Amino acid sequence: MIRVENLSVRAGSFRLEDVSFEIPTGEYGVLMGRTGCGKTTVLEAICGLKQVTGGRIVLAGHDVTHLTAGERGIGFVPQDGTLFSTMTVRQHLAFGPKVRRWKRGRIAERVEELARDLGIEHLLDRKPFGLSGGERQRVSLGRALSVKPEILCLDEPLSALDEDTHDDMISLIRRVVKEAGITALHITHSRREAATVGDRLFFMENGVVGEQALSREEESPLE
Amino acid sequence: MSDAEDMPKSPDPATGHSGRRRWADRPFFAALIGLAGLYLLMIVAMLAADLWYAVESVSFSELGDLFRDDNIAYSVKLTVFSCTVTAILSVIVAVPAGYLLSRHRFPGKTLVDAVLDIPIVLPPLVVGLSLLILFNKMPPWGPSFEVMAEKAMRAVFPGMRSPGVTYNVPAVILAQFSVACAFAVRTMRNTFDQISPRTEQVALTLGCTRARAFLSVVVPEAWRGVSTAGTLAWTRAMGEFGPILVFAGSTRGRTEVMSSTVFLEFSVGALERAVVVSLTMVTIAVVVLVAVRVWDRGETVYPRH
Structure with a gap:
């Protein structure tokens, strides 16, 4: 589960006060809101990349407010699938397990498994240069899932994709997240994306996060 | 004039621009190319003049003699050595400095940023003079840094012929480093x-x-x-002259680097020898630049994203 309690964050002149919401274990939460409203700041705070000035963050039952990013058991998929330009796809998938000192055999197994699940086996020895947007996102997702996190944070992961790839990625993300029983928080601008991928929809406005009903029928043909 | 007359003609299908628009842009591009080209021409002409003069005035055997000259051979060796040390030191400092400036906000950052630019804007002779005063007149109490450095060197290398910084090889490197490092920091x-x-x-x-x-x-x-910063520091260091002259002197066979050689030869009227050494410096700089480019291309090149 992802529980944010009265969270306050300060980043330069930007302030966020008293933000609270909860995503139950195994559910897929989507966070929407205007550009600059602080969605990404909330996500960074959950990931341990922004100093928190008040409140609590509870992930999978543990208070992680004062833990480092690496100790929180989260996978992070940034916007545009920021990859390590000098590493091969295989090295991307093995990076986390290696940092966490998994045994070599177990790392190789995990890489194989991820590559199969995400359909990137044929890319394992390529570097990010020349990969398509969808391929990059698959690698980014694989890298985030490599250390078997209980929580996955995705920051507009699909915004740079064309429509067909977009839909493929949505079903892929939803499948792997559900299979692994991961609790996810996904930031997006698209209502359509929110409706197809999410279980719960949160809307952030004026520094307040509120849950909204997510009815898939609401999806209008105009969108 | 009606609006319709101002409308562009139907666009050229190949370029998407109207023919009239393209013609109208010509003087603009002609001016850009003309001005940039003038500068380019000046650079090439300068080098060509050096080359022509060297070929005219120096025979092949004289050229051989020049580089067999012990003083000049020493100057070339010292140049390569001091520039390499300077480049390595610059990178070692520039990587953390550039990283801190790029990633972190801290009080007084604007000031730090400005201070790091001082060596770039300071007149070279002033850099040398400042180093000279720093080492020989500071601190105002007790022995100067120069005396301390000398003592330390004597302790570590008892057999050293002329320990100390000022008017010695360390001064050459420090003089080069003080300026070259600022460029490396910018790059990083x-x-x-x-x-x-x-x-x-x-x-x-x-x-x-x-x-x-x-x-x-x-x-x-x-x-x-990193490799760009290192190359830039290396070539900057090779071109350094003012601070070296003041802080390290230009003693033959001791603190003479190629830029001092050019000065020394020129000052005794040996223009042709000065030109040959200058051209050697140009060649070395070009070789270093090309080598790094080629070596970089060996590593796969990626666009930033």
């Missing part, structure tokens, strides 16, 4: 500015410490910048 800062902080943030979430994220993710991404 720009490099880190172009690397998304997201990459290291991802590494942090995967369990890296800050140090490990920096070393295993950021530094490899910044590698091209």
Whole structure:
């Protein structure tokens, strides 16, 4: 589960006060809101990349407010699938397990498994240069899932994709997240994306996060 | 005039521009190319003049004699050595400095940033003079830094012929470093500015410490910048003259580097020898630049994203 309690964050002149919401274990939460409203700041705070000035963050039952990013058991998929330009796809998938000192055999197994699940086996020895947007996102997702996190944070992961790839990625993300029983928080601008991928929809406005009903029928043909 | 007359003619299907628009832009581009071309021409003409003069006035055997001259051979060796040390030191300082400036906000950052530019804007002779005063007149109490350095060197290398900094090889390197490093810091800062902080943030979430994220993710991404900074520092160091003259002197066979050779030969009227050494410096600079470019291309090139 992802529980944010009265969270306050300060980043330069930007302030966020008293933000609270909860995503139950195994559910897929989507966070929407205007550009600059602080969605990404909330996500960074959950990931341990922004100093928190008040409140609590509870992930999978543990208070992680004062833990480092690496100790929180989260996978992070940034916007545009920021990859390590000098590493091969295989090295991307093995990076986390290696940092966490998994045994070599177990790392190789995990890489194989991820590559199969995400359909990137044929890319394992390529570097990010020349990969398509969808391929990059698959690698980014694989890298985030490599250390078997209980929580996955995705920051507009699909915004740079064309429509067909977009839909493929949505079903892929939803499948792997559900299979692994991961609790996810996904930031997006698209209502359509929110409706197809999410279980719960949160809307952030004026520094307040509120849950909204997510009815898939609401999806209008105009969108 | 009616609006219709101002409308562009039907666009050229190949370029999407109207023919009239393209013609109207010509003087603009002609001016740009003309002005830029003039400068380019001046650079090429300068080098061509050196080359022509050297070929005219120096025979092949004289050329051989010149480089067999012990003083000149020493000057070339010292130049390569001191520039290499300077480049390495500059990179060692520039990588952390550039990273801190690019990634972190701290009180007084604007001031720090400005101070780091001082060596770039300071007149070269002033850099040398400042180093000379710093080492020989500071601190105002007790022995000067020069005396301390001399003592330290004597302790570490008892057999050393002329320990000390001022008017010695360390002064050459310090004089080069004080200026070259500022350029390396600029380069590294720009490099880190172009690397998304997201990459290291991802590494942090995967369990890296800050140090490990920096070393295993950021530094490899910044590698091209590192080699550019090193090359820039190397070539800047080779061109350094003013600070070396004041702080290290230009003693033959001791603190003479190629830029001092050019000056020494020129000052005794040996213009042709000065030109040959100058051209050698140009050649070395070009070789270094090309070598680094080629070596960089060997590593796969990626666009930033």
